[in-house]
Amino acid sequence: MRSFVQSAQRVVVKVGSSSLTSAAGGLDAERLGALVRAVRPLAGGRLVLVSSGAIAAGLAPLGLSRRPRDLATLQAAASVGQSALVHQYAEAFGQSSHQVGQVLLTATDVVRRAHYRNARTALDRLLELGIVPIINENDAVATQEIRFGDNDRLAAIVAHLVSADLLVLLSDVDGVYDANPRLGPANLVREVRSDADLDGLSAKGTGTAGVGTGGMATKIDAARMAASGGVTTIVTSTARAAEALTGAEVGTVFYPTGPRRAARLLWLAHATAPMGRLHLDAGAVAAVVGRSASLLPAGVTSVDGDFSAGDPVELVDPTGRAVARGLVAFDADELPGMLGRGTAELAADLGPGYDREVVHRDDLVLLLPSR
Numbered sequence: 001m002r003s004f005v006q007s008a009q010r011v012v013v014k015v016g017s018s019s020l021t022s023a024a025g026g027l028d029a030e031r032l033g034a035l036v037r038a039v040r041p042l043a044g045g046r047l048v049l050v051s052s053g054a055i056a057a058g059l060a061p062l063g064l065s066r067r068p069r070d071l072a073t074l075q076a077a078a079s080v081g082q083s084a085l086v087h088q089y090a091e092a093f094g095q096s097s098h099q100v101g102q103v104l105l106t107a108t109d110v111v112r113r114a115h116y117r118n119a120r121t122a123l124d125r126l127l128e129l130g131i132v133p134i135i136n137e138n139d140a141v142a143t144q145e146i147r148f149g150d151n152d153r154l155a156a157i158v159a160h161l162v163s164a165d166l167l168v169l170l171s172d173v174d175g176v177y178d179a180n181p182r183l184g185p186a187n188l189v190r191e192v193r194s195d196a197d198l199d200g201l202s203a204k205g206t207g208t209a210g211v212g213t214g215g216m217a218t219k220i221d222a223a224r225m226a227a228s229g230g231v232t233t234i235v236t237s238t239a240r241a242a243e244a245l246t247g248a249e250v251g252t253v254f255y256p257t258g259p260r261r262a263a264r265l266l267w268l269a270h271a272t273a274p275m276g277r278l279h280l281d282a283g284a285v286a287a288v289v290g291r292s293a294s295l296l297p298a299g300v301t302s303v304d305g306d307f308s309a310g311d312p313v314e315l316v317d318p319t320g321r322a323v324a325r326g327l328v329a330f331d332a333d334e335l336p337g338m339l340g341r342g343t344a345e346l347a348a349d350l351g352p353g354y355d356r357e358v359v360h361r362d363d364l365v366l367l368l369p370s371r
């Protein structure tokens, strides 16, 4: 038995579209009901559910037989499907008198400091009130640029946002195998303590006929991301969820590989699309990487990209290697006139608003050596 599961006070469970849809596509109320029965013992303060399935649930009402390709129709399907999805959760949890609360997040909600605090406060309060938060990406308004992209990654971020002790990623396969088990014989990977345990693994293909976006590769990325921020993660199937949540040795466990980090910094480190690049001189690299200092305008030699204040950018060393990511404090078009100059001089010249860091140390993450 796994004692870390039995002692977990807050657990984030993520369920994929593959576990909620019928073979014909569309939402399957029975499968959803089975999932709810499996997670119900944690409901009422310990459980946060991250559920996919909005797009799958929206297909039939819109008369679509498969996932649409264009963003606007996807958004429409998600909008229609999300309400059906949450309605079904409300009914299923309602059987044990548990209330659910829908929370739809976009990437900006966990990057910008004020939004991040707001999301955290809202989730904390829901849990204190004994309500089960049902989280999904806000697909109806998310654009390509500001997407989490998949709910596995979103669940890893949510696990940090609520300071969860445990993240459980549920799918239609009972763990991570060394190759896609649907395509031939494969061996279950029981434990991942470092990236070396994943050497040679192949994670191509998904189980869902095009309604989900994850696949095993995104679950592995999300589990590594959560583990790098100190959250233990189990990957297993919905069918084994009840066992996994009582501590049975099922699925694949990713053990923590790093200390706990704020969710927004975790997202920043793993954000797939920085909006620009700041080129640093050697002194600035030494300050930022070696001494965890803020980045000042004096150490920036040039800037690429079209970003606004608050956007994620990559910090690169003089050889062009990305060494860190951060939330930039100025718009791209403000920076060229500031580069290489001291903050006092900038303040005297341009005004007091310019006497500050280009990237504050609290908004900076150093990239993992493996990246």
Ligand SMILES: Nc1ncnc2c1ncn2[C@@H]1O[C@H](COP(=O)(O)OP(=O)(O)O)[C@@H](O)[C@H]1O
Residues within 6 Å of the ligand: 015, 016, 017, 018, 019, 170, 171, 172, 173, 175, 176, 177, 178, 179, 180, 181, 182, 201, 202, 203, 204, 205, 206, 207, 208, 212, 213, 214, 215, 216, 217
């Ligand atoms: N190495 C692997 N181990 C386990 N499953 C794998 C692997 N590689 C690919 N897969 C596939 O990933 C699928 C799960 O991903 P997906 O269907 O996207 O799940 P969900 O919709 O639950 O997020 C499995 O059904 C399996 O076919």
Ligand SMILES: N[C@@H](CCC(=O)OP(=O)(O)O)C(=O)O
Residues within 6 Å of the ligand: 015, 016, 017, 018, 051, 052, 053, 054, 055, 056, 078, 136, 137, 139, 149, 150, 151, 152, 208, 211, 212, 213, 214, 215
């Ligand atoms: N947000 C989307 C799901 C995206 C996603 O990651 O799907 P999945 O791989 O099934 O977890 C939806 O609700 O349809």
